[in-house]
Amino acid sequence: TACMSVTGAMAQSDPLPSWNDGAPKQAIVDFVTAVTTEGGPDYVAPTDRIATFDNDGTLWSEQPMYVQLAFALDRIKQMAPDHPEWKDKEPYKSVLAGDLKGLAATGEKGVVELVAVTHAGMTSDEFTKIATDWIATAKHPKTGRLYTDMVYQPMLELVDYLHSNDFRVFIVSGGGIEFMRPWTEKVYGIPTERVVGSSIKTEYKVVDGKPVINRLPAVDFVDDKEGKPIGILGHIGKRPIAAFGNSDGDFQMLQWATSGDGKRFGLIVHHDDGDREVAYDRKSVFGKLDKALDEGPGLGWTIVSMKNDWKQVYPGQ
Amino acid sequence: TACMSVTGAMAQSDPLPSWNDGAPKQAIVDFVTAVTTEGGPDYVAPTDRIATFDNDGTLWSEQPMYVQLAFALDRIKQMAPDHPEWKDKEPYKSVLAGDLKGLAATGEKGVVELVAVTHAGMTSDEFTKIATDWIATAKHPKTGRLYTDMVYQPMLELVDYLHSNDFRVFIVSGGGIEFMRPWTEKVYGIPTERVVGSSIKTEYKVVDGKPVINRLPAVDFVDDKEGKPIGILGHIGKRPIAAFGNSDGDFQMLQWATSGDGKRFGLIVHHDDGDREVAYDRKSVFGKLDKALDEGPGLGWTIVSMKNDWKQVYPGQ
Ligand SMILES: [Ca+2]
Numbered sequence: 313t314a315c316m317s318v319t320g321a322m323a324q325s326d327p328l329p330s331w332n333d334g335a336p337k338q339a340i341v342d343f344v345t346a347v348t349t350e351g352g353p354d355y356v357a358p359t360d361r362i363a364t365f366d367n368d369g370t371l372w373s374e375q376p377m378y379v380q381l382a383f384a385l386d387r388i389k390q391m392a393p394d395h396p397e398w399k400d401k402e403p404y405k406s407v408l409a410g411d412l413k414g415l416a417a418t419g420e421k422g423v424v425e426l427v428a429v430t431h432a433g434m435t436s437d438e439f440t441k442i443a444t445d446w447i448a449t450a451k452h453p454k455t456g457r458l459y460t461d462m463v464y465q466p467m468l469e470l471v472d473y474l475h476s477n478d479f480r481v482f483i484v485s486g487g488g489i490e491f492m493r494p495w496t497e498k499v500y501g502i503p504t505e506r507v508v509g510s511s512i513k514t515e516y517k518v519v520d521g522k523p524v525i526n527r528l529p530a531v532d533f534v535d536d537k538e539g540k541p542i543g544i545l546g547h548i549g550k551r552p553i554a555a556f557g558n559s560d561g562d563f564q565m566l567q568w569a570t571s572g573d574g575k576r577f578g579l580i581v582h583h584d585d586g587d588r589e590v591a592y593d594r595k596s597v598f599g600k601l602d603k604a605l606d607e608g609p610g611l612g613w614t615i616v617s618m619k620n621d622w623k624q625v626y627p628g629q
Numbered sequence: 630t631a632c633m634s635v636t637g638a639m640a641q642s643d644p645l646p647s648w649n650d651g652a653p654k655q656a657i658v659d660f661v662t663a664v665t666t667e668g669g670p671d672y673v674a675p676t677d678r679i680a681t682f683d684n685d686g687t688l689w690s691e692q693p694m695y696v697q698l699a700f701a702l703d704r705i706k707q708m709a710p711d712h713p714e715w716k717d718k719e720p721y722k723s724v725l726a727g728d729l730k731g732l733a734a735t736g737e738k739g740v741v742e743l744v745a746v747t748h749a750g751m752t753s754d755e756f757t758k759i760a761t762d763w764i765a766t767a768k769h770p771k772t773g774r775l776y777t778d779m780v781y782q783p784m785l786e787l788v789d790y791l792h793s794n795d796f797r798v799f800i801v802s803g804g805g806i807e808f809m810r811p812w813t814e815k816v817y818g819i820p821t822e823r824v825v826g827s828s829i830k831t832e833y834k835v836v837d838g839k840p841v842i843n844r845l846p847a848v849d850f851v852d853d854k855e856g857k858p859i860g861i862l863g864h865i866g867k868r869p870i871a872a873f874g875n876s877d878g879d880f881q882m883l884q885w886a887t888s889g890d891g892k893r894f895g896l897i898v899h900h901d902d903g904d905r906e907v908a909y910d911r912k913s914v915f916g917k918l919d920k921a922l923d924e925g926p927g928l929g930w931t932i933v934s935m936k937n938d939w940k941q942v943y944p945g946q
């Protein structure tokens with residue numbers, strides 16, 4: 313029976329060693345066992361084993377701010393010597409003064425200008441190099457670790473566990489698609505074509521006989537909330553059977569994944585561990601979790617308590 | 630050496646049995662051997678072995694008209710009983726009369742209306758079912774074969790050959806992405822997430838408690854000409870090392886793929902076989918091949934003569 317095979321598999325070797333025993337871990341293993349048991353009532357052929365993961369706050373840290381925002385602020389500081397006019401002009405003035413409240417006060421207009429200046433106006437290859445160089449050395453302000461070490465060990469194990477059960481795992485993030493792609497394969501084992509994210513417009517041009525793709529200062533697609541199922545359809549073309557997130561921005565992705573036919577799985581990471589990470593949910597600027605926390609359990613979603621369900625938060629601790 | 634290993638591999642078993650010996654077949658085998666020979670000067674790691682294929686006229690027939698256009702015309706005929714007003718209104722009048730010249734005379738306006746009526750106004754799941762049902766039974770007007778049998782046997786072998794050499798093969802087509810996805814895995818072994826195509830806008834909604842993705846009557850993205858490198862960046866996030874097409878709509882895709890660093894490969898299928906298929910190029914309405922035919926050889930692209938280079942055109946002949 314399914315129950316015996318779970319026990320058997322877990323006895324052999326625990327695929328999720330950083331997870332404490334408990335309902336969430338058991339729910340994950342039960343789901344994977346059910347959909348991979350040939351001849352069982354919940355069997356899903358490998359071609360349909362699609363799983364989608366949010367990134368910020370689900371696979372890696374999003375506090376004290378989104379990593380991509382830290383990248384944008386660093387870029388402004390790097391570029392500032394060539395732009396003396398910035399010291400009297402918002403949103404640059406606030407950024408250069410390290411005044412996040414002042415930056416927030418510039419509103420959407422300020423953020424759009426920040427994205428345009430730091431993420432557009434270069435070729436796609438140039439942006440990839442900028443992002444690659446930055447992520448190789450930039451450090452988290454609290455821990456001093458590389459951002460790519462600020463990933464959640466239990467979630468890395470979960471991605472590996474799904475891969476080893478013939479799932480195809482995609483990132484579906486509100487973050488910029490080209491900001492993530494330079495490092496997702498190395499850090500998560502997820503190749504560039506399995507990364508879905510927000511994007512700006514681009515154009516193909518031949519300049520001096522050399523083809524380039526230019527990044528333009530205009531938003532193309534916002535992969536958040538209702539955008540996540542749309543991004544999933546556009547990139548993957550199939551409804552996931554499992555989806556993993558941590559905020560209300562993931563509500564629609566989990567709703568879409570778990571309302572399909574057959575066995576489905578939805579999981580929300582709840583950041584309730586103020587000692588080992590940061591405790592935040594309903595009132596957080598980054599990764600607000602409110603509606604999904606209230607409605608998730610009624611929809612059959614598994615709510616993971618970082619504090620209680622994870623033995624370890626980051627790798628190598 | 631590379632040369633000896635090619636000879637050795639081909640002697641063992643020919644991966645391209647429907648290709649006649651000659652320069653194009655040799656160029657394909659030389660390329661694949663070069664990029665897969667570990668320690669060789671042209672070696673490419675599996676993660677970067679990305680190949681992109683156009684669909685219409687490259688993997689399957691596009692004469693006497695694009696298959697998707699035949700689908701749209703059939704849909705109009707199916708829907709006509711519910712729309713008595715259509716018999717006096719263009720573009721429906723021409724479609725129902727089987728008058729393709731009349732349809733062409735309605736111009737872009739007519740085509741846009743046709744797409745809106747036949748491809749939008751339903752959910753994504755509903756459209757998938759419509760396309761799946763149609764492709765299961767619709768027959769090619771000349772041969773009476775299923776459209777999914779009107780695929781090119783030598784190209785199927787080429788896709789398999791690349792797969793067996795750890796390439797990830799993508800379709801990058803001007804055709805509708807959701808029109809192709811229902812059958813590409815079965816016919817080509819290419820799963821939904823490796824299909825890039827043109828798309829219309831969609832919206833995510835919850836209707837009576839059930840989430841759906843609605844297809845809207847507005848173009849979102851045209852995956853043709855300059856759109857192909859843009860679609861490749863958006864979906865794949867890496868520049869292909871090999872690209873395969875048959876018309877001027879593929880020029881930019883091949884240009885983008887073959888202008889990257891290292892060993893690259895571009896191939897154009899030239900439809901010059903009036904006996905076994907249809908001979909067409911510079912003046913064709915569907916699959917016009919002019920600029921790429923003139924400039925391709927100078928850019929190092931391989932031009933395949935269907936007549937001379939293919940032993941067989943369709944499977945099972
Ligand atoms: Ca998140």
Ligand SMILES: [Ca+2]
Pocket residue numbers: 683684685686687874875876878916
């Ligand atoms: Ca074509």
